[in-house]
Amino acid sequence: MLHDSQTDLVFLPKALRLHFPRLFKSLTLALETALVPYQEIPHTESMTRLWVRDYMPITVDTHGDLAQFLYSPDYLSAPRYAKYKPNMEPIWEDLGMSPFRYEDITLDGGNVLTDKRGNVYMTDKIFLENDFVEHKRLFASFKQRLNARSIKIVHWNKTDIYGHVDGMMAIADDGSIITDLRWEYLNFLRVGNNIFMAQLGEPSDEPAFERIRAAFPDCTVYPIKYVKSLTRLGGGLHCATWNTAQKAYQNTKVFRTSKRHPFNPFDQDAFTEERIRAVVEYHEGKKLPDEEWYAFNSAFEAYWNNMWTNEGYFSFWDMVHYIHAYLAQEGCPYFVQRGRVSGICNDLMDYLLTIPHLIPPLNSADDQEKPEQSSEDLPF
Numbered sequence: 176m177l178h179d180s181q182t183d184l185v186f187l188p189k190a191l192r193l194h195f196p197r198l199f200k201s202l203t204l205a206l207e208t209a210l211v212p213y214q215e216i217p218h219t220e221s222m223t224r225l226w227v228r229d230y231m232p233i234t235v236d237t238h239g240d241l242a243q244f245l246y247s248p249d250y251l252s253a254p255r256y257a258k259y260k261p262n263m264e265p266i267w268e269d270l271g272m273s274p275f276r277y278e279d280i281t282l283d284g285g286n287v288l289t290d291k292r293g294n295v296y297m298t299d300k301i302f303l304e305n306d307f308v309e310h311k312r313l314f315a316s317f318k319q320r321l322n323a324r325s326i327k328i329v330h331w332n333k334t335d336i337y338g339h340v341d342g343m344m345a346i347a348d349d350g351s352i353i354t355d356l357r358w359e360y361l362n363f364l365r366v367g368n369n370i371f372m373a374q375l376g377e378p379s380d381e382p383a384f385e386r387i388r389a390a391f392p393d394c395t396v397y398p399i400k401y402v403k404s405l406t407r408l409g410g411g412l413h414c415a416t417w418n419t420a421q422k423a424y425q426n427t428k429v430f431r432t433s434k435r436h437p438f439n440p441f442d443q444d445a446f447t448e449e450r451i452r453a454v455v456e457y458h459e460g461k462k463l464p465d466e467e468w469y470a471f472n473s474a475f476e477a478y479w480n481n482m483w484t485n486e487g488y489f490s491f492w493d494m495v496h497y498i499h500a501y502l503a504q505e506g507c508p509y510f511v512q513r514g515r516v517s518g519i520c521n522d523l524m525d526y527l528l529t530i531p532h533l534i535p536p537l538n539s540a541d542d543q544e545k546p547e548q549s550s551e552d553l554p555f
Contacts, residue, residue: 176233176242176289179365180348180414182418184212188219188227188507191415198401202371202412205397210371213551216417220252223259226410228341229283230261231417235322238457239426241272242320244282247274249304250336272427280316281305283416290346293324300338319521321394341413347390356383362411363387366418368394371404373412446530448472458522467509470521474501474510495520 183217185206192199192215206213216227229248232241243263249261267273281304288296293315314326331338353361360383363372370391374380380398388396405411456463457470463471478497492523499516502509510516 176287176293176295176323177236177423178289178291179418180291182366182420183239184214184419184421184424185364186216186227186417186419187213187219188225188415189215190219190222190225192221193220194222194225195401195404198399198404201400202416205371205399206366209366209395209397211366211369212421218261218265220437221258224261225408226285226414227417228285228414229339230263231284233284233287234419235320236422237420237422237426239423240268241423241427242278243283244278244280246283247304248283249282249335261294270428278316278320280308280313280320282317282419283337283339285337285410286320288344288346288351288458289321289323289342291348292350293322294327294350295321295323295325296327296329296340296344296346298329298338298343300331303338312398319391337409338448339414342411342532345387345390347474348393349390351390353386353390356386359406359411360387362413364412364416364418365391365394370396371399371412372396373406374398374400375403375406378476411496424447446527450526451475454526455519458519469505470502470505470509471498473497473505474507474524477501491520491524494524500510 187199187202191202203213216224216231218224219227230246234245235242246260251257261401270296275490282297282301286297286300289459300315302310308316317323317326329340329343332343335342342362343354345353345356345363347353357379358378359373361377363370365371368391370387372387378504384396384398388394399412402412405415445454451470451472452463455468475494475498477499478494481497482493495513495517498520499510499513502516503511510519
């Protein structure tokens, strides 16, 4: 996933301007001073839409890959809180965007932080809210979907009902963890090399600013006034903002209508050779020479026809084994590495699964062959 230093665009809920005008003015003035563009998210006028960080997607890369997880936290499980769960379709429609696909895993955006090396931090509340998934599968899913180097688990103090990592820690540019400040200060917004941090009007402000300046020597820190109006409600600047990269935003807007968008589940005519090639090229990060594409396409077509002819189950590892063996038998030098074929097949499987009734049921037994993903428990 993108590190905040790679972002250069901020989205704000309309509720911030309508219900917190002084805070909105302080924040937008600082954004303008820092030359950071911003815009409002449609359908967010209500106070129930204030915490955009939690329900908006996570930007995985600048290609436009947005991971939209389920926003269904346990603290909103009572029927009276149903109004806090937004309908994302009108928001995406008015923004002209679309996530690559929707995930069936619950994760609040406030419970995800990454360092510059690609290590992603979450609290162990993810286990409570996804108790139907084995831990190693959950790690593997998050690691793969967020393109993370590793998933690191922070122990959650259960007196905090939210369990969000962005209220427990910040990650300095050298990778060290900051926990010795009040959560209001830790819950700052970073965009590129600009940090927008709560000014509480208390003696603790200046030491907190000095701590953050020292931890982020390449950043300019902007004090934002009137943040207490948010913190009284349980959230801070990070909670009430969503930042991404302009390039990612533009690419996602293009993909909304593009026939070459590899993961758009809304297309009725999605299973085409052009779309499959788009998936492969997306994974490779480049346009493939025709000879490479034809080789892979022949191998995939052979697997697909063999699966249907023999009435077999669609299986990730069967696909990897078959395609890799096929390419080796044909003497194709382009896909010698099995890991390369596995990565392409993983993206291809994700794409195929977005098309209803296209493939037979997955053989879950085969998926047990997937390598385990490790995690690291942190003692705080």
